[in-house]
Amino acid sequence: MAATALLSSDDPAAVDLVVRRIQAGEREAFRLVFLAFERPIRCYLSAHATSAELVDEVLQATFVAAYEAIRTYEPRGSFAAWLRGVARIRLLKELRARARLNHLDGDALEATLAAAAAERLAKTGERQPPELDRCLQQLTPRVRDLLQRRYVDQTPVKVLAVELAHTETWVSVTLHRARATLRECLQRLGISQAESIP
Amino acid sequence: MTTDELATLVERLLDNDLAAHERDALANRLTSDVVLREHLTDELALALQVRAALTGAPDTRAELLMASLSGSRRLRLGDRIDAAITLSPINTPSPIRRPWLGVALTAAALAVLVIGWWILPQRHATAGRAELTQQSAVPRPPTAEPFTRTPDTVDQRQPTAPTSSTTPVEVTRIQPDEPQPVAIADPAPAASQVEAPSFGAPTDGAAPSDPQRTNEQRGAVVATQASPKLPQPDPKALRLTPTLQLNGNANLKRQDRIAPVEQAVRVVAGDEVTVTGDGAELSDERGMWWWAGPGTCLSVLNPRPVDAQRQPLHLTTGTLHITATQGLRPLLTTPHVRISCEEADLWVTVFRGWTRIETISGTVHLGTSVVRPLAPGNYAVVLPGQPPQINAAGRDRWSVIGGRLTRDGVPFIARLVDGVEVATAVELGADGLVAPADDGRWLDHATFHEIRALINSTTSPSARVLQHPAIAGWFSDTRTGAALRRADPLRWIHLDGERPARWPTWADSSVLLADEDAKGPHPLLATIAVDDEVRSHTWEALARGAQGVLWQVDGDHSALSALTDTVRALSDAIRVVSPLLCDGTRTRLDLGDGVTGASWSRQGRRVLVVVNRRDQPATVTIPQARGLHPLEQAGAIDLAPDQTSVELPAGTALVLHGEVSNKSTSAP
Numbered sequence: 001m002a003a004t005a006l007l008s009s010d011d012p013a014a015v016d017l018v019v020r021r022i023q024a025g026e027r028e029a030f031r032l033v034f035l036a037f038e039r040p041i042r043c044y045l046s047a048h049a050t051s052a053e054l055v056d057e058v059l060q061a062t063f064v065a066a067y068e069a070i071r072t073y074e075p076r077g078s079f080a081a082w083l084r085g086v087a088r089i090r091l092l093k094e095l096r097a098r099a100r101l102n103h104l105d106g107d108a109l110e111a112t113l114a115a116a117a118a119e120r121l122a123k124t125g126e127r128q129p130p131e132l133d134r135c136l137q138q139l140t141p142r143v144r145d146l147l148q149r150r151y152v153d154q155t156p157v158k159v160l161a162v163e164l165a166h167t168e169t170w171v172s173v174t175l176h177r178a179r180a181t182l183r184e185c186l187q188r189l190g191i192s193q194a195e196s197i198p
Numbered sequence: 199m200t201t202d203e204l205a206t207l208v209e210r211l212l213d214n215d216l217a218a219h220e221r222d223a224l225a226n227r228l229t230s231d232v233v234l235r236e237h238l239t240d241e242l243a244l245a246l247q248v249r250a251a252l253t254g255a256p257d258t259r260a261e262l263l264m265a266s267l268s269g270s271r272r273l274r275l276g277d278r279i280d281a282a283i284t285l286s287p288i289n290t291p292s293p294i295r296r297p298w299l300g301v302a303l304t305a306a307a308l309a310v311l312v313i314g315w316w317i318l319p320q321r322h323a324t325a326g327r328a329e330l331t332q333q334s335a336v337p338r339p340p341t342a343e344p345f346t347r348t349p350d351t352v353d354q355r356q357p358t359a360p361t362s363s364t365t366p367v368e369v370t371r372i373q374p375d376e377p378q379p380v381a382i383a384d385p386a387p388a389a390s391q392v393e394a395p396s397f398g399a400p401t402d403g404a405a406p407s408d409p410q411r412t413n414e415q416r417g418a419v420v421a422t423q424a425s426p427k428l429p430q431p432d433p434k435a436l437r438l439t440p441t442l443q444l445n446g447n448a449n450l451k452r453q454d455r456i457a458p459v460e461q462a463v464r465v466v467a468g469d470e471v472t473v474t475g476d477g478a479e480l481s482d483e484r485g486m487w488w489w490a491g492p493g494t495c496l497s498v499l500n501p502r503p504v505d506a507q508r509q510p511l512h513l514t515t516g517t518l519h520i521t522a523t524q525g526l527r528p529l530l531t532t533p534h535v536r537i538s539c540e541e542a543d544l545w546v547t548v549f550r551g552w553t554r555i556e557t558i559s560g561t562v563h564l565g566t567s568v569v570r571p572l573a574p575g576n577y578a579v580v581l582p583g584q585p586p587q588i589n590a591a592g593r594d595r596w597s598v599i600g601g602r603l604t605r606d607g608v609p610f611i612a613r614l615v616d617g618v619e620v621a622t623a624v625e626l627g628a629d630g631l632v633a634p635a636d637d638g639r640w641l642d643h644a645t646f647h648e649i650r651a652l653i654n655s656t657t658s659p660s661a662r663v664l665q666h667p668a669i670a671g672w673f674s675d676t677r678t679g680a681a682l683r684r685a686d687p688l689r690w691i692h693l694d695g696e697r698p699a700r701w702p703t704w705a706d707s708s709v710l711l712a713d714e715d716a717k718g719p720h721p722l723l724a725t726i727a728v729d730d731e732v733r734s735h736t737w738e739a740l741a742r743g744a745q746g747v748l749w750q751v752d753g754d755h756s757a758l759s760a761l762t763d764t765v766r767a768l769s770d771a772i773r774v775v776s777p778l779l780c781d782g783t784r785t786r787l788d789l790g791d792g793v794t795g796a797s798w799s800r801q802g803r804r805v806l807v808v809v810n811r812r813d814q815p816a817t818v819t820i821p822q823a824r825g826l827h828p829l830e831q832a833g834a835i836d837l838a839p840d841q842t843s844v845e846l847p848a849g850t851a852l853v854l855h856g857e858v859s860n861k862s863t864s865a866p
Contacts, residue, residue: 031260034256034260035256035257035260038256038260039250039253039256042250042253043247043250043251045250046243046246046247046249046250047243047246047247048243049242049243049246050239050242050243051212051242051246052212052246052249053568053570055246055249055250057570057571057573058571060571060573061561061571061573064573064574093561094571097538097563097569098569108221108222108225108226109216109221109222109224109225109228110221110567110568110569111225112225112228112229112235113228113235113238113239113242116228116235116236116239117239117243120239129247131251132247132248132250132251133251136248136251136252147248147252148252150209151212151245151246151248151249151252152249152252152253156213156215157209157210157213168206168209169202169205169206171209172202172205172206172208172209173201173202173205173206175205175208175209175245176201176204176205176208176241179241179244179245179248182244182247182248183240183244
């Protein structure tokens with residue numbers, strides 16, 4: 001509860017200072033790290049995961065693992081990359097485990113999706129995906145509200161269809177089109193980010 | 199697949215709204231349709247990214263994370279405590295597990311195995327058969343093999359039976375009072391005489407059969423096969439999975455034969471184990487370690503090739519503690535969940551109808567249809583047909599922390615602490631120890647608060663307070679206290695199981711009987727019923743030399759109030775003078791028939807106890823009471839400074855303490 005000053009993940013020097021406090025035994029300072037990096041790590045994991053439950057679990061496991069291994073981090077302004085590496089390894093192991101275990105358990109679909117996601121993650125490296133916030137702003141408020149209710153509140157499509165007085169297919173297709181818009185926006189951002197890298 | 203179909207499929211996947219046959223069909227299609235697979239994973243990932251971008255309020259999740267991290271802190275603290283206790287000179291050898299102990303046991307067991315498997319069969323082959331032939335006219339199987347004696351064997355045939363240690367032909371007689379006819383059953387019938395426990399298939403938590411108990415109930419005299427009688431392991435099974443080493447008490451079933459195991463034995467794929475007695479340890483050469491509580495039924499599955507590198511165990515009922523190191527992935531299945539763990543240390547308890555999993559460290563994966571990781575500091579409850587419910591330990595819950603819960607082989611004590619606050623409690627010196635509840639159920643919340651209040655009141659490093667709604671106690675013996683702490687290496691287990699039917703050996707064997715006076719330094723414990731006379735009985739036992747008191751409440755938890763009111767005050771009073779009771783010199787006072795008295799003195803401090811055990815008031819002359827004053831509010835009797843005699847009502851105790859000069863400390 002001692003976390004009073006918020007930490008920005010964009011300030012490597014400040015992050016390293018906090019990490020040094022954690023390494024010195026101030027466990028409560030890790031709360032600052034979590035609050036600063038939870039969102040970027042969640043976004044990173046989401047770009048490669050197959051289910052919301054997987055994201056939540058690996059996110060938790062990532063920070064637990066990071067805390068346990070934080071003494072191995074050398075404060076050189078690269079904590080974000082270090083933490084993303086921890087997350088990547090955790091997610092990769094988890095996806096591979098699910099691919100294997102779900103085959104044993106008879107859930108071939110989960111195993112197939114996990115295997116595909118693991119394969120994709122192994123190829124992509126640790127690059128942070130572009131922020132989705134700017135792209136979300138390009139959507140109409142109505143669509144943003146729909147996305148919020150569907151993906152954050154996890155309202156089932158059937159319920160949304162009843163509330164919006166449309167068919168389930170309409171809801172699904174509307175969501176699909178929204179994602180397509182976002183994907184195009186992300187691709188533009190990704191290109192511009194790549195071009196900005198010297 | 200059209201856009202509409204793909205859009206609908208994505209949402210149905212996210213809603214987990216696909217039937218089993220649809221999932222299978224889709225899986226088959228994705229295997230061959232790479233483009234669709236890419237599209238689908240891409241759509242799912244983007245939906246999750248939207249969720250991540252729009253999700254706010256990380257504070258709650260931060261709280262959960264910080265609660266989880268307390269597990270790591272607790273572990274380190276536990277390690278420090280264990281190390282400190284291990285280094286303590288007052289410690290005596292204990293059966294409690296230590297990492298090096300496991301290694302040593304495994305090495306010793308391997309040595310025994312080498313000897314047992316290469317030497318004994320040679321000797322049995324020659325001497326065993328010959329002596330069996332001479333032994334009796336009891337029908338034997340054509341391939342008679344040696345039998346061994348179980349520890350509690352009463353051999354009724356000593357005059358005629360061969361005594362060679364190399365031919366341990368014995369008969370296990372469960373009830374000595376039964377008639378004499380001796381029957382040595384041949385191996386196959388011997389196995390069938392005991393109730394074979396149900397293995398492999400889930401029994402939905404049904405209590406396992408205990409062959410020994412069954413025999414005892416029957417009062418029959420039967421011969422049981424010992425481990426050398428087990429069939430040789432199937433070479434194919436040996437190839438499939440690394441063998442496990444079993445140390446402890448268990449009944450081992452192999453190829454339809456059941457034999458009690460009391461020494462190290464190899465367990466291979468296809469074997470089925472019912473743990474008896476004090477529990478059993480399983481370990482393998484890769485550093486994996488399991489401890490199974492009494493009554494645990496588990497079997498080593500015949501794995502498919504893909505499982506060969508993992509150690510598949512099936513747990514039907516009971517409690518299993520798994521420690522896996524070096525990145526191993528042991529696989530455990532229960533009737534309700536499949537557990538895979540890596541470098542993990544976790545407890546698994548299969549109850550009637552549900553499974554409870556709690557991880558101490560390492561990565562644990564739970565699942566049948568849905569796989570979920572269980573982070574340290576969390577526990578999971580799995581009901582049949584439902585996904586694991588994972589909760590943060592210590593959040594509005596209490597945990598019993600216990601190690602092997604045995605002392606001298608008897609299941610005994612767990613420590614009750616708040617899951618999150620355990621580290622704090624230990625740092626404060628809390629040594630509150632709580633036995634499992636009578637019926638194995640969770641204690642209600644009010645009871646938890648009562649117990650927490652008791653624990654929080656325990657700060658003295660010397661006095662050990664054993665606290666339970668039905669049992670409480672005080673120990674002056676530091677060695678006992680240290681042993682209790684060693685028996686509690688900060689492992690997590692929740693309230694489960696039954697209260698032990700009897701006290702641990704050290705308590706049973708050192709009981710101060712009524713009207714007995716302690717002689718010699720051996721620590722003696724007195725068991726005092728919590729009733730109207732608990733106070734006088736307690737002080738009287740201490741005056742007679744008891745170095746520990748167990749307060750026992752008969753009946754249910756309704757007596758908790760009596761415990762917390764009366765015994766807590768009594769415990770507090772004893773704690774005030776515990777340094778004197780522990781280290782002072784007790785001197786018995788001769789105050790006449792029916793009056794028990796003793797005094798302790800050290801470094802100018804003195805405690806005086808006088809108890810009137812008569813049925814009528816007694817006038818007691820108190821020696822050298824100057825400077826002393828009543829210890830307790832309850833039952834206090836006002837004394838004038840120079841008063842030397844006092845009238846004690848029947849059945850009451852007078853307890854005085856205070857500073858005295860050196861000259862006045864000697865008892866008359």
